[in-house]
Amino acid sequence: MIPERRRPPERRRPPERRRPLVAYALWSLGLVGLCGLHRFYARKPLSGSLWLFSLGFCGIGQLVDLFVIPELIEQANRPQRILSQSQERLDRQLLALARRSGEAGFTFNDALLQLSLPADLPRERVRQELEQLLHDHLLDIGNDERGRVVYREP
Secondary structure, X not given: OOOOOOOOOOOOOOOOOOOHHHHHHHHXXXXXXXXXXXXXXXXXXXXXXXXXXXXXXXXXXXXXXXHHHHHHHHHHHXXXXXXXXXXXXXXXXXXXXXXXXXXXXXXXXXXXXXOXXXXXXXXXXXXXXXXXXXXXXXXXXXXXOOOOEEEEOO
């Protein structure tokens, strides 16, 4: 029987950052009747559909959007920035905890108790991050004298 290889957890790629220049190019297609494409690009499919079927609210909404596009793009990029910052913080917090713990290492429970994690972050996400750090050889795994699984700096 051949042992099954465990694949490392896949990292989700953050959504692509939106660019105002592209939004303005899509907005300009409204001049030929394709209104609302810039709103789809700005991750606003509901209002994009409304703009598309109403010809940009008879052109008035389309004209207003000419001045609102920078804010739409900022809003579209905001969730991505929050996600990547919290993900980076989790990586760094786990590595800092490993350094503080020294040879004794830390357990999964220690990580949950000592790290500043967002309230909505599932525990499974912490486990996935630990697995990724192990896969990247940034952490080692072992057991302490009581047999608990501990993570240490290599």
